Amino acid sequence: MRDDNIRSVCIVGGGSAGWMAAAALARNLPHGVAIHLVESEEIGTVGVGEATIPPIKLFNQMLGLNEADFVRATQGSFKLGIEFVGWGKAGHRYFHPFGTFGADFDSVAMHHWWNRQRLAGDPTPLDDYSMAWVAAKSNRFAPPAQDRRLVQSTFDYAYHFDAGLYARALRALAENLGVTRHEGRITGVARDGETGQVTAITLADGRQIDAEFWIDCSGFRGLLIAETLETPFIDWTHWLPCDRALAVPCAHANGTDGAGFTPYTRSTAHAAGWQWRIPLQHRIGNGHVFSSAFMGEDEAAAILMANLDGPALADPRLLRFTTGRRAQSWAHNVVAIGLAAGFMEPLESTSLHLVQSGLMRLLALWPTRAMDAHVRDEFNRMSATEWERIRDFLILHYHLNSRDEPMWRHCAAMPIPDTLANKIAHFASHGRLVSDGPELFLNASWLAVHVGQFNLPRRHDPLADARATNVDAPRLLSGLARVMREAAAEMPTHAAFIARHCAAN
Numbered sequence: 001m002r003d004d005n006i007r008s009v010c011i012v013g014g015g016s017a018g019w020m021a022a023a024a025l026a027r028n029l030p031h032g033v034a035i036h037l038v039e040s041e042e043i044g045t046v047g048v049g050e051a052t053i054p055p056i057k058l059f060n061q062m063l064g065l066n067e068a069d070f071v072r073a074t075q076g077s078f079k080l081g082i083e084f085v086g087w088g089k090a091g092h093r094y095f096h097p098f099g100t101f102g103a104d105f106d107s108v109a110m111h112h113w114w115n116r117q118r119l120a121g122d123p124t125p126l127d128d129y130s131m132a133w134v135a136a137k138s139n140r141f142a143p144p145a146q147d148r149r150l151v152q153s154t155f156d157y158a159y160h161f162d163a164g165l166y167a168r169a170l171r172a173l174a175e176n177l178g179v180t181r182h183e184g185r186i187t188g189v190a191r192d193g194e195t196g197q198v199t200a201i202t203l204a205d206g207r208q209i210d211a212e213f214w215i216d217c218s219g220f221r222g223l224l225i226a227e228t229l230e231t232p233f234i235d236w237t238h239w240l241p242c243d244r245a246l247a248v249p250c251a252h253a254n255g256t257d258g259a260g261f262t263p264y265t266r267s268t269a270h271a272a273g274w275q276w277r278i279p280l281q282h283r284i285g286n287g288h289v290f291s292s293a294f295m296g297e298d299e300a301a302a303i304l305m306a307n308l309d310g311p312a313l314a315d316p317r318l319l320r321f322t323t324g325r326r327a328q329s330w331a332h333n334v335v336a337i338g339l340a341a342g343f344m345e346p347l348e349s350t351s352l353h354l355v356q357s358g359l360m361r362l363l364a365l366w367p368t369r370a371m372d373a374h375v376r377d378e379f380n381r382m383s384a385t386e387w388e389r390i391r392d393f394l395i396l397h398y399h400l401n402s403r404d405e406p407m408w409r410h411c412a413a414m415p416i417p418d419t420l421a422n423k424i425a426h427f428a429s430h431g432r433l434v435s436d437g438p439e440l441f442l443n444a445s446w447l448a449v450h451v452g453q454f455n456l457p458r459r460h461d462p463l464a465d466a467r468a469t470n471v472d473a474p475r476l477l478s479g480l481a482r483v484m485r486e487a488a489a490e491m492p493t494h495a496a497f498i499a500r501h502c503a504a505n
Contacts, residue, residue: 004368007033010211012186012201012224014039016050016163017338017355018217019170023063024359025215026177029366035178036209038201040185050163050285051079051265051278051349053440054098054156059356063173071502073169074161075281078141078263078494080132082348086269087453089402094125094452095264096348097132099144099155100444105476108464111447113473115431116460122474124481126451131155134484140491141263151480152487158349160265160278160285182209189228197333197371198224212369213333215362216340225326225336232327233342239395239416240323241294241407242273242345246301247287247317251310256281256495260309263494267347270303271295272407276346277309281504284309289345294407321345323391329383330376335362342387347394353440357386389439392420393446400424400453424455431457 009029011021014037022037029035060070070076081097088094102110114126127133132155135141145152175181184203192199200210216224225231237243253260266277273290288304301316325342329335336342338355365379398411399420416424419436426432427450433443450456464473492500 004370005030005033006213006367006369008211009033009035009213009215010201010209011035011037011215011217013217013219013338013340014167014171014181015217015219015338016167016170016352017219017340018215019167019174020059020352020355021215021217021337021359022174022179023170023177024059024363026174026179027063028363031178034180034211035174036180036182036211037174038182038184038186038203038209041183042185050166050352051082051160051276051346052158053349053353054158055353055356056158059360063170065169065173068502070169071159071161071498072504074159074165075283075504076159076161076502077261077279077281077498079158079160079265079349080136080141080155080263081130082265082267083136083262084267084269084397084449084452086403087267087274087397087401089454090269090404094448095127095130095133095136096445096448096452097127097130097136097155098157099130099132101126101447102129102477102480103151103154105480106467106471106473108461108467108471110477110480112431112461112464113471113477115457116464116468117474117477118456119460124477126447128481129477129484130448131484131487132157134481135488135491136262136264138488139259139262139494140488141494141497142491150487151483157263160280162280162282163352182207186223189224191228195332196229198228213367214335216334216336217338219339220321220343222326222336222340224334225329225331225340229331229334231331231336233322234324234327235322236324236391237322239391239414240345240398241291241411242289243320243322244292244297244300245287245289245319245321245346246297246304247285247319248304248308248315249283249285249313250308251313252279252284253310256498260284261495265349268307269401269403269408271405273300274347275304275307281498283313287346289347291407294405294410325384325387328376328380329358330379333371335379337362341383344387344390345394347397348390348441350390350440354387354390357440358383385437386440388417388419389437390441392417392423393439393441393449395420396424396446396449397453400449400455402454424450428455428457430459430461432461 085093188202190200272295278285329341
């Protein structure tokens with residue numbers, strides 16, 4: 001190795017974030033780099049049932065995980081998207097699919113043809129042109145086709161799984177790749193008097209661990225990034241007011257053969273927040289995310305417990321959080337990953353993705369012992385951009401509503417970032433999806449929420465009129481919906497697919 005290469009890394013904290021970091025570094029760093037992870041069994045992890053988004057498949061593939069084995073080991077299931085209930089207005093529901101809406105049959109995007117037909121009086125919901133939803137609403141699942149000419153190739157998928165079991169699987173992988181785990185509670189942190197860099201930590205039993213580079217996966221506490229380096233936190237509560245979550249698992253009402261074993265997450269709006277529903281093989285994960293400024297904990301718990309599919313398997317567990325991010329995710333020789341870097345409420349299942357993307361960004365910008373400032377600054381710039389664009393997408397859900405409870409009225413009336421206001425205005429005008437750069441959530445995601453929460457365009461794209469004499473859009477749209485229904489009918493049920501390929505023992 002070159003003389004300035006990093007020779008030792010220490011990850012502070014376990015859980016999903018810590019063991020994702022350990023596995024990713026062990027898989028990608030050259031031999032000769034010592035990787036340590038410190039965690040304490042005295043300190044619990046935040047992880048509950050996790051819902052994910054499609055990029056998790058790439059992360060697992062990079063680690064060499066076999067999909068069937070991974071799903072089996074984590075009591076997992078499959079996810080075609082998120083159903084939103086009561087968000088735009090009470091009683092209404094829509095689907096945010098993974099993949100696209102339909103398949104483009106012209107140079108004018110399909111959703112513009114749908115919008116033109118809508119304005120002409122066609123009542124067909126946009127959801128009917130989503131292969132993911134056509135399959136999901138009948139509880140069917142199979143992986144997408146590889147042939148891009150087939151409508152079965154137009155959707156994508158992710159997973160639901162038990163986060164604790166995922167961390168356990170990654171720990172086994174990481175330790176097999178040479179990561180050294182240290183059990184113990186951290187009682188001291190040493191820093192270089194001149195550079196300010198972290199040089200060592202001390203455990204409760206007196207052991208000292210030295211390293212040249214540090215990954216802070218210590219959760220909300222931010223033991224290194226916040227407590228030691230005092231990196232400021234940027235609070236986004238004025239845009240995303242929920243600051244509490246109550247989580248509880250429950251049993252499947254009719255087992256995994258029943259209609260409740262859905263291949264999608266459900267998010268149901270309540271008076272001062274929303275409730276998640278995440279079906280796993282062995283249980284259903286549930287949680288009520290709410291704003292303490294508008295609802296008390298006892299009332300929130302009562303709402304959660306009254307809306308479970310089956311008997312609760314534990315008492316509700318309360319989590320307190322503030323949505324926002326660290327001003328710098330990388331300070332000195334410490335990089336914060338996961339909750340130490342910030343918190344994005346779980347509305348669009350981005351928690352583990354932000355761990356994954358932070359790790360991939362770190363590997364792409366892996367430093368030398370010199371800790372060059374321009375490398376650190378680029379990491380922080382890219383991190384801030386990603387977090388802010390996800391933030392805007394989450395604000396969209398809250399802002400576009402016509403519910404009549406105090407929290408929802410507040411969200412509908414609140415000032416929003418200019419970047420988001422511009423997107424809403426463009427879509428409201430002609431149904432156009434604009435962006436000022438790469439985003440995690442692509443056009444189909446923004447389209448789903450705009451339409452699903454009634455930001456319906458006042459006019460259609462004028463180019464559709466110019467091409468209408470050459471394109472029989474009504475026939476093509478009708479045919480597209482029919483082919484999707486036929487394709488979904490050929491898929492196995494979600495339960496049958498899991499039983500055949502990846503049922504847990």
